[in-house]
Amino acid sequence: MNRASEPSFRESVDLMFNRAVALMDLPPGLEEKIRVCNATYTVRFGVRLRGEMRTFTGYRSVHSEHMEPVKGGIRYAPSVNQDEVEALAALMTYKCALVEAPFGGSKGGLCIDPRQYDEHELEQITRRFAYELAKRDLINPSQNVPAPDMGTGEREMAWIADQYARMNTTDINARACVTGKPLNAGGISGRVEATGRGVQFALREFFRDSRDMAQAGLTGSLDGKRVIVQGLGNVGFHAAKFLSEEDGALIVGVIERDGALVNDEGLDVEAVHQWIVKHGGVSGFPDATFVENGAVVLEEDCDILIPAALEGVINLDNAERIKAPLIIEAANGPVTAGADDILRKKGTVIIPDMYANAGGVTVSYFEWVKNLSHIRFGRMQRRQEEARHQLVIDELQRLDDYLGDAWSMSPNFKDKYLRGADELELVRSGLDDTMRISYQSMREVWHSRADVTDLRTAAYLVSIDKVAASYRAKGL
Numbered sequence: 001m002n003r004a005s006e007p008s009f010r011e012s013v014d015l016m017f018n019r020a021v022a023l024m025d026l027p028p029g030l031e032e033k034i035r036v037c038n039a040t041y042t043v044r045f046g047v048r049l050r051g052e053m054r055t056f057t058g059y060r061s062v063h064s065e066h067m068e069p070v071k072g073g074i075r076y077a078p079s080v081n082q083d084e085v086e087a088l089a090a091l092m093t094y095k096c097a098l099v100e101a102p103f104g105g106s107k108g109g110l111c112i113d114p115r116q117y118d119e120h121e122l123e124q125i126t127r128r129f130a131y132e133l134a135k136r137d138l139i140n141p142s143q144n145v146p147a148p149d150m151g152t153g154e155r156e157m158a159w160i161a162d163q164y165a166r167m168n169t170t171d172i173n174a175r176a177c178v179t180g181k182p183l184n185a186g187g188i189s190g191r192v193e194a195t196g197r198g199v200q201f202a203l204r205e206f207f208r209d210s211r212d213m214a215q216a217g218l219t220g221s222l223d224g225k226r227v228i229v230q231g232l233g234n235v236g237f238h239a240a241k242f243l244s245e246e247d248g249a250l251i252v253g254v255i256e257r258d259g260a261l262v263n264d265e266g267l268d269v270e271a272v273h274q275w276i277v278k279h280g281g282v283s284g285f286p287d288a289t290f291v292e293n294g295a296v297v298l299e300e301d302c303d304i305l306i307p308a309a310l311e312g313v314i315n316l317d318n319a320e321r322i323k324a325p326l327i328i329e330a331a332n333g334p335v336t337a338g339a340d341d342i343l344r345k346k347g348t349v350i351i352p353d354m355y356a357n358a359g360g361v362t363v364s365y366f367e368w369v370k371n372l373s374h375i376r377f378g379r380m381q382r383r384q385e386e387a388r389h390q391l392v393i394d395e396l397q398r399l400d401d402y403l404g405d406a407w408s409m410s411p412n413f414k415d416k417y418l419r420g421a422d423e424l425e426l427v428r429s430g431l432d433d434t435m436r437i438s439y440q441s442m443r444e445v446w447h448s449r450a451d452v453t454d455l456r457t458a459a460y461l462v463s464i465d466k467v468a469a470s471y472r473a474k475g476l
């Protein structure tokens, strides 16, 4: 077996889709309608930089418009190509359906190494790309709403939002044209951490069910579980940080571009992150063993493997050697279709990308709703909630006084109970609810159907069913 026989990313997604639809009873033709990508727009534009005209190639692919707007990030990477953008757009369709975010699927990409350009140059390039897309309604609050992805973040989203607003000066909903914006440009609290937070909530839900743990040969809780994370970017960093700081997991390995860090006692994720920001890589970090060929650390012994970087990192070359009994796909498409077959036969449990990294688009949905309603979550009810809580506290206080030493309120109870939820708490609560409910919908299919032996197939079944229902409702 070798990489030559490995299908492309888009073929991988299609193969996984086909495996699932073979177990469904869809009307003739609908299967193909759902699988194919509706349209991919390619744009080549020039920007005058450093005294010369430079040409850039960008894409925006729309996979399914069964619901509009369509949604999905914009990626900046030199490796961006049409096949990748189409695969990612398809995953967005299934992801949004699974977590019930009312969007179709889309994705964008620009072939660029953002590290080669300074901030001003990136702004010029981003604004020009946004102009090209907005001109064709490929950025539009009611039709197509981009978001951050690899190589982009809040800063790029703010430029895109501003560019759209300049081109649509009377659109009162202009801010809803893109999500993942900074708070002061119409963003929402908790969007930056959202995908990593979603990975944490997904794992918590997995560890709530002994049947799921048994499938992976695991017991107990997240506390003390040994975790290896590949990629300490926005998603990997937040997932690793929350799992280690809040759930007691040990991050025993971190794989980055320049190599990997290993420490059986558990790494200080925040310190590793600071080191990367300062030195551009993990090499030289004092409290760990450095492994130059980082990829081999994917094959190390651990309880949970979190690929949070590129697609295709677990493939026909290394799948057989992967020891982790549980893989959670924080990245999009980190396991190829061939590797998926091998791992499934080995009994490895994979929490699939379309669910595992859906935290980002879920909170994007909240941001879009916030922008359209023009009001911050919690603004109307927070103080009223506090006033009602005060009534309960007053009554409890009377009881406390009356009972003397026999009973008193627990320390901190007053403060904790009194405080009404702010936007961040509401966002986290909405995300937790979404991750739990969508996991439960996969779990139900996984455990109730003898022909479904893995979570990925279960995820496809749930989401394709929802997409099909929406086509049927339209009479298509």
Ligand code: GLU
Residues within 6 Å of the ligand: 071, 072, 073, 074, 145, 146, 147, 148, 149, 150, 179, 332, 357, 358, 360, 361, 362, 364
């Ligand atoms: N780029 C992220 C993803 O792949 C977020 C998409 C969004 O928020 O629309 O899911």
